[in-house]
Amino acid sequence: MTTHAPNESRAISPRPQAPSPGPDGTAAAPRRPVAGPQPRAPREPLWRDLVGDVLRRERLAQERTLKDVSEAARISMPYLSEVERGRKEASSEVLAAAAQALGLGLADLLLLAGDELARHARSRVVRGRVVRGRTSATPRTARYDGLCLAA
Template identity: 65%
Template sequence: MSERAPNRAPVIPLRPPAARPAPSRPAPERPAQGRTPAAAPREPLWRDLVGDVLRRERQAQERTLQDVADAARISMPYLSEVERGRKEASSEILAAAAQALGIGLGDLLSLVQDELARTAARGAVRGRGTPVPRHGGLCLAA
């Protein structure tokens, strides 16, 4: 029989050991009794706003998902995912869905911008009292 050499490969842990706070650090300040710090309002996602607007327009026209998907030449499950904010639609898909609803892409984006402004107005103040900037025009980021 042959003898095997012992395995001396180094073991690398998958997770680093839990970090222990240094004893020289001062303890963080706790909020006053009964008061919890206010969480910063969550910024809405573009895909959620677009989906909400598409669904609202479709329902206002009393049209089904299948009807709009057929007119836009996209699959009904994909349009449903877009409306629910689960998929990030391309500009071509958004233009096709808007056209199927009888509105232009610019109109769709304008409605989304209005929705964004309403959402920002509800959370008009951020964290430490800094006002949220107001934008009079259409603001898009790539």
């Protein structure tokens, strides 16, 4: 319940008030200040984003429409669009069909996406950003710059 009249303003002190006593008469613990947003580590690209980018880049390089590729792959056009935009995690069968419609093998598609992932990892090291929990002030070469896929 408020003690001021509805048409009157009231001043709120910017200073913290002393903690009010708890039910047992002792002072309550002081409130901790709420921390602001924590800085985020650079976001790793998702595999579906990388694969979608490769599919779209290859389709556009061949100057083919989404409709043309979806018909050749026997995939619905809206679903292929979602895969290209990284909104859907496509199965290996769908990826193989889309790759074949573009004249690629599944291995070619995955290698191109793996190259994108490796390029992203290298750019993080060169820019001196956080790498595996550490900051790197000088460029380092990675011990392993490949991709391992298991079926």
